[in-house]
Amino acid sequence: MSYQVNGHTIEHDEEGYITTLSDWSKELADEIAKTENIDMTDEHWEVVNFLREYYDEYQIAPAVRVLIKAIKKSMGPDKGNNKYMYELFPYGPAKQACKIAGLPKPTGCV
Amino acid sequence: MSDIKKFLYVNRKPPYGTIYALESLEVVLIGAAFEQDVSLAFLDDGVFQLTRGQNTDAIGVKNFSPTFRALGDYEVTKLYVERESLDERGLTEGDLQEITYEDEDDDWEEKPSIRVVSRAEMAEIMADQDVVLSF
Amino acid sequence: MSTLHTVNKSPFGNATLSSCLGHCLPGDAVLLIEDAVYGALDGSAMADQVKSRMGEVALYVLDGDLKARGIDAGKLVSGAKCVGYDGFVDLVTEHDRTQSWL
Structure with a gap:
């Protein structure tokens, strides 16, 4: 299970939490927010x-x-x-x- | 509020050789949601959990020592450390990290959470509890 | 108000029993289980420290753990009492709290 950001694949667990903390970026945050139906303000x-x-x-x-x-x-x-x-x-x-x-x-x- | 019980978490193991210390801290954080009267005791090798300057980069495990400083946010404000255990290990209170809490009843004044006590005082603290949980 | 202390490690490998004895108050009981039963052997390096607290702290040893290790009750420091699992339960109920020394 993974998120796709700028061509990178970032693994997450069965609940959507990323598995490697250092994988985080603002772009990834926006991507995760989308899956949570949240528009980031x-x-x-x-x-x-x-x-x-x-x-x-x-x-x-x-x-x-x-x-x-x-x-x-x-x-x-x-x-x-x-x-x-x-x-x-x-x-x-x-x-x-x-x-x-x-x-x-x-x-x-x- | 008469159903508030006194819980003491007794920590006697060093931080990284076994999982005891981390497990204890996690149980304390989870248990804090139950709004009981919680204290932590550090004696024997448990005093090593609180030393300052821990850096686990080279051993590939998480350094959880900063988390002790969050205990005040969880309203866990009594960390009893046994003086004899420090002495036996060549440690002084200055070798321990500073852990504080903000006292809600005293205009949020910042106060130390660590209280160094003698072995005799520690025995009395243990005997004053409703529940003692050992790690 | 009194405490039942349980210890399960041999005192010849670590200082747990010693620490426990150092934190008992008069009227408390110490129950030795698993490898801690070796701590009740008379004539051992631990015996003097154990005996020094026995006037004010009751010492119990879990019978099954003793038998498993082939230790005859006659080898124990005098005053140590052997109990079975039922006695273990009684001790828990007779004291206000139980503290495990791991």
């Missing part, structure tokens, strides 16, 4: 970039409530809340946003 990118920075610092994809709390602290309560995040990523901000960000599935996410 600046607001989506803000969350995806936040997740990538979080992973870079702590080596984990945060659980949803942790992500929302961290976004609230960093971007304020208008964005750091369930409603905003689920409007951007209807099937779960941790799951969908992590997938698009090229991170592993959040620990404890089933």
Whole structure:
């Protein structure tokens, strides 16, 4: 199973998470977002970039409530809340946003 | 809120020789969703899990030591480290990475999560728990 | 309030039993299972440390693991009590918590 980006083949698991973290690119993110029926806006990118920075610092994809709390602290309560995040990523901000960000599935996410 | 139990995760193994340390950390992160009163204990070789400057590039396994610094976000804010275990291994608290949390009840002030305790204090901490999980 | 501590490694290969004994409180019980049953042998390098805690900490050894290793109960430090799996269960219920030393 794989995504196709600019002639490159990028492997993913049965749920669509890429298997090699360093394969990620912005183009790939757009490709993954398409399969999730998400049109990437600046607001989506803000969350995806936040997740990538979080992973870079702590080596984990945060659980949803942790992500929302961290976004609230960093971007304020208008964005750091369930409603905003689920409007951007209807099937779960941790799951969908992590997938698009090229991170592993959040620990404890089933 | 009377059904909140005290959980202690006891870590006695070094980080990379076996899977125990990583498994423990993953269980802590998953278990944090249950909003219990969670503490972590590091004694014997477990204190090696918290040393600063770990770099696993050459051994091909993930360096999970940065993840300890995310525990505060998961409201896990008590990491007890046994002083005798440090001493026996020639380590001091300065050899451990800094791990902090923001105290919600104190205007989000940043406070240290690591608390170095004596062996006798560690024994009392263990005896004060509802559930002890060993790794 | 008391704790049942279980240990399953030989004390001659690592320091787990020693660490356990160092963290027991008076009124606790230590149950030696699997390779840890060797830790109850009298006259061993471990015996003095085990005996030094036995006034305040009860020592149990799992009978089946002892027999499997061909150790006669008469070889154990005095005061060590042999229990079967039913006794193991009783010990778990008699204490407030169980702590496994791996």
